[in-house]
Amino acid sequence: MAESSKQGGRLQALAWVSADELKRELQRRVNCIVEDADYSIEDTDEAMHYLSALKDLKLRATPPPEYVCPLSHQLMKDPVVLVSGQTYDRPFIERWFKIGNRTCPETKEVLSNLDLIPNLLMREHISLWCKEHGIELPDKDQGIITEADRDHFNSLLQILSSNDDVPEKIKAAKQVRMLTKQFPSLRAFFEEDSVAVTKLLDPLMSGNVNDHPKLQEELITTVMNISLHDANKKLVATNPVVIPLLVESLTSGTLETRSNSAAALCALSLLESNKCIIMKAGALEPLVKLLDEGPLLAMKDAAAAIYSLSLVKENRAIAVFEGAIKVIMKKITGRILIDKMLVLLAMLSSYDKAIEQMIKLDAVSCLLSIIKEDTSDNSKEHCIAILHTLCYNDRTRLQEMWRDESVKGTIANLALNGTTRAKRKAKEIVERIDKYFSGAQTS
Secondary structure (H helix, E strand, C coil), X not given: CHHHHHHHHHHXXXXXXXXXXXXXXXXXXXXXXXXXXXXXXXXXXXXXXXXXXXHHHHHCXXXXXXXXXXXXXXXXXXXXXXXXXXXXXXXXXXXXXXXXXXXXXXXXXXXXXXXXXXXXXXXXXHHHHHHHCCCCCCCCCCCCCCHHHHXXXXXXXXXXXXXXXXXXXXXXXXXXXXXXXXXXXXHHHHHHCCCHHHHHHHHHCCCCHHHCHHHHHHHHHHXXXXXXXXXXXXXXXXXXXXXXXXXXXXXXXXXXXXXXXXXXXXXXXXXXXXXXXXXXXCCHHHHHHHHHHCCHHHHHHHHHHHHHHCCCHHHHHHHHHCCXXXXXXXXXXXXXXXXXXXXXXXXXXXXXXXXXXXXXXXXXXXXXXXXXXXXXXXXHHHHHHHHHHHHHHCHXXXXXXXXHHHHHCHHHHHHHHCCHHHHHHHHHHHHHHHHXXXXXXXX
């Protein structure tokens, strides 16, 4: 019941995502499954979520035309009536008047006044229609950027790009950061103004990035916020200033700055073309360092960024070269973020050098111990998948598993009680052990 509720909430959260965004995410998940023989349960679950959301979008009822604003062509959230008798969504008709119009957009007649009367009956009808069709009507103030918003935003960016008063810049940067966090629609402002990102980061482009740690933190956090907006990802990453600043900020500034730099890189890397830009900037080395040295939240952000970049197979060799295996094994041994570390380790284990390092770090006994513990099914699944890779690449590791299996039967037990994928992997290991060590005695 809980799982069904969770899935329902997930689909409701995706209800207002565009079809193009859903298709992009679905394509990315499917690519992970197709390209990686050891794809995880999470990958298939995510793919199914996005597929279900696309289906829901296709089947979703079209609202009656009278419920749709003639200006926005969207379901009205705050319907108001003009003196002409026509109904519009308040933010859009306010914008129409703001730019100097004094006519009704539909009838073209000159209005005797610009009064906006709330159409409460229409609002009630729209609410009932949404309820009947299982659609949650967004807040009436959500998703609208007014001219006043634009003017205010521009004034803040102007302070950042031209004012020499550092306290004033910090104050402006804080406002921009808070606004882009609280009002996701404002993130689209950067999409519409090609120089806005450069203005935002102007204070960090002269002198050392971390001369003013608080200012750096506010600006890098804003970059993270605007990077969550799909339409901004290419614009932000291809700005020659952004990625180098994010990479530099991984090793300097406050812990919040370092963590949010990793989160921003992770968000930007979801666009495939950005991965190459991020890799060329040398992001993996400081990300691995942050994974090793950072606090828990920073570790999560660094792990997510490394994972996203490592979806490109060629990047896995670089991650291993930068010491990712040693750091990941250290975290797993210390039982820190086990699930996330195992996901990373499973992905990197497709690279031969990763296998060599894992063997030197006694990965077999560590992974077997996790399976024996009362850990999550996902953790056990990742452990057995990695062990499967190890035993097929090194007969000595198979022997090590056989010795443990002869005494404790850890893998055989998982072959009976694990997830479908874990059972399959465990069964194949047991069969391989039987093939090579049937009748042998433990020493």
